[in-house]
Amino acid sequence: MYAFDFERPSTLAEAEKALAGEDAQALGGGQTLIPTLKQRLAMPEKLVSLGAIQEIKGVCKGDDGALCVGGGTTHATVAREAAADYPALAALAAHIGDPAVRNRGTIGGSIANNDPAACYPAAVLASGATVVTNKRKIAADDYFKGMFETALDEGEIITEVRFPVPEKASYQKFEQPASRFALVGVFVAKYADGVRVGVTGASEGGVFRWTEAEAALSADFSTGAVEGMARPADGMMSDLHGSAAYRAHLVGVMTRRAVAAAS
Amino acid sequence: MSQIHITTTINGDETEYLCEADETLLDVLRDHLDMTGSKEGCGTGDCGACSVVVDGRLVCSCLMLAAEAEGRAIETIEGMGQGDQLHPLQQKFLEHAALQCGICTPGILVAAKNLLERNPNPSEEEVRYWLAGNLCRCTGYDKIIRAVMDTAADMRGAA
Numbered sequence: 001m002y003a004f005d006f007e008r009p010s011t012l013a014e015a016e017k018a019l020a021g022e023d024a025q026a027l028g029g030g031q032t033l034i035p036t037l038k039q040r041l042a043m044p045e046k047l048v049s050l051g052a053i054q055e056i057k058g059v060c061k062g063d064d065g066a067l068c069v070g071g072g073t074t075h076a077t078v079a080r081e082a083a084a085d086y087p088a089l090a091a092l093a094a095h096i097g098d099p100a101v102r103n104r105g106t107i108g109g110s111i112a113n114n115d116p117a118a119c120y121p122a123a124v125l126a127s128g129a130t131v132v133t134n135k136r137k138i139a140a141d142d143y144f145k146g147m148f149e150t151a152l153d154e155g156e157i158i159t160e161v162r163f164p165v166p167e168k169a170s171y172q173k174f175e176q177p178a179s180r181f182a183l184v185g186v187f188v189a190k191y192a193d194g195v196r197v198g199v200t201g202a203s204e205g206g207v208f209r210w211t212e213a214e215a216a217l218s219a220d221f222s223t224g225a226v227e228g229m230a231r232p233a234d235g236m237m238s239d240l241h242g243s244a245a246y247r248a249h250l251v252g253v254m255t256r257r258a259v260a261a262a263s
Numbered sequence: 264m265s266q267i268h269i270t271t272t273i274n275g276d277e278t279e280y281l282c283e284a285d286e287t288l289l290d291v292l293r294d295h296l297d298m299t300g301s302k303e304g305c306g307t308g309d310c311g312a313c314s315v316v317v318d319g320r321l322v323c324s325c326l327m328l329a330a331e332a333e334g335r336a337i338e339t340i341e342g343m344g345q346g347d348q349l350h351p352l353q354q355k356f357l358e359h360a361a362l363q364c365g366i367c368t369p370g371i372l373v374a375a376k377n378l379l380e381r382n383p384n385p386s387e388e389e390v391r392y393w394l395a396g397n398l399c400r401c402t403g404y405d406k407i408i409r410a411v412m413d414t415a416a417d418m419r420g421a422a
Contacts (some may be wrong), residue, residue, distance in 0.1 A: 006267065006284035006330050025327075034287070034326045035307040047284065051331055076320065098396025099374070101308065103320040104327065179309075180395070 001036045005046040012159065016134055018048040019155035026050055026157060028109025029074060031101050056108070056159045061085060066130075067165055071108025071158035078107060087263070088169035089127075092119050092187070095173065097180050108158035112131055114206060116147045116237065117181040121207035123171060126187035126198030131161040145220060146204040166191050168221075170261040172254045174201075176241050183242050184250035186210075188258035194218040197255060202247045204235050213255050223256045267330045273298075274342025282329035289324040291314045291332075292339060296393045300340035300369045304398070311397035314370035315339050321377045323396075340369035343376060352376055359410035372399045375411045383419055387412060391412035 009015040013117055018028060025044035026035055029051075036042045050056065056072040061082035067086045079094035079102065096102055096110075096119050110120040111131065124131070124140045131138040134157045143151045152158070166189040173185040184202030189196050195217035197210040216225040230252040236244035266281040273296070280292050292298045292315070304310035306325050313325040316338040343350045352372050355361070362368045371394060378385060378393045385393070390411050391404075399407060 001285040003285050004284070006328070008330065008333070030326055030328065031292075031308055034328070038306055047328075049331060051329070098311070099321050099377075099393055100311065100323045100326075100396045102313060103317075103322050 001034075002040060002043050004037075004044055006049070007046065007215050008049040008052050010052045010054070012134055012157065015048055015050060015053060015157060016155070018046070018239075019157070021046060024048055024155065026112070026155075028072065028106040029104035029111070030109075031097070031105040032109065032113050032115070050106075050108070050157065055131050056157075062162060065163045065165060066087050069161045069163065071132075071160055072106050073108075075102035075105050075107070083223060086163060086165050086169075088166075088189070089123050089163060089169055092171040092173075095119070095180070096175055106183050107161055108125055111143075111161070112150060112152060112158055114144060114148050114150050115181070116203070116206045117176070117183070117201040119171065119173060119185055119200060121201040122182075122185050122187040122198035124198070125164070125209060126169070126189045126196045127163045127166065127189075128189075128196055129164070130162040131158060132162060133158055134203075138251075144207050147204065149194050149206070150163050157232070164191065168263065169263040170258040172258040172261060174254055184254050186251065186254040186258045188217070188255060188262055190217070190221055190262060197258075199231075199251055199255075201238055202231070202251050204237050210251065210255065217259065221259065221262075226252065226255055226259065228252075229255075269330060269333050271332045271334065272336045273340055280329070284328070284330055286329045287325050288315065288317075288332055288337070289410070290328045291329040292324060295319075298339055298341050301351070301367050301373075302369060303314040304328045304366065304370075307398055308396075309398065310367070310370075310395045311374065311394075312367050312370045314397065316373060316377050319377075319380075321374055340373055343372060350376065351418055352379070352411070355410040355414040355417070356407075359406045359413065361402060361406040361410040367397060371399065371407060375414075379418065383415060383422070385412075385415060 007018045023045040027049045056070045075093040081091040168192040169189040176183045184201045187198040232247045233244040233248040236247045238244040302312035304312035306324040308323045315324045
């Protein structure tokens, strides 16, 4: 790592101030950022740890029934504390990486990074969640802007993610077995006003909604409704773990599995 | 860039150290505190050779900045045995020959101990998933899993 300054504020207000400087970078759990710093792919002047800010940690139920997850909440905590209210989200969190990653990595860090194979973006998009920052509220549909790109401004801090709780949901991940990132992961969420389908791991554009499947499932929530449906291979990622055509095929398979497993 | 002063507890002992902002907890354990039981394998959180427990939770010490350890309670492999008395897991690893080169062993022992403290009766699948973040390139894992299962059974018997 290159040398950098370090601050560890205990309030959001102090963190905002610390991040206002030139070339400052927020640090969540560091499970992606620290390897990135070691590889010298990022060279901030200053790191501002969000780890001591208690007000952005924890899981609670909002007045509107939404599940509110603080931006600094670890995957392990979500796995435990969301289990009763939003079991599909808790199950997703319980299968990110390995125990050590889940004990440090945070939901805010994950969606700020927006890795195209990360699990959380599929849940945030499929739930129509709201990303709350220190400045504003951003609808999930406006938040994800492509691979590693988001609507966040420089220095903006994710304080909370608000998930409307669906009637039924499931996340099905076809794992890349070494990293346990999603080779393809599909989150299906059924709400009173329709079904949303979020797909991660597949597209060169990052997480996306599969609107054709959403229309079919909103009319008839059954595996039969999406039988034989597949995405075109155009625009799908292709690497040594899977070709574009393979990933496109998996999108259909994992969607059907998620519908079958939804509860 | 001035050094950062940290007060923490390591294996029950209050410990103070000075670190640079860009030093990891693993760097401090090994290079400043001469606790070389935790190993650096990959340095990127993939191999688990640097596993330690922070406030009761398993983490990769190579992916945690030393400056983040203020006020935390850290447990390392050095705190596992009591003097000459090996922890039951360490004893079972010897009996089952659950190690060859030994580089991954401290991390696996720390991770396995943390599992058994949470779940004294894990299934084989639970052991395998819990140790998913600890890579071993020698043993093929089978003896490690058997050693952990055997320790769990013994410790349940003794309890």
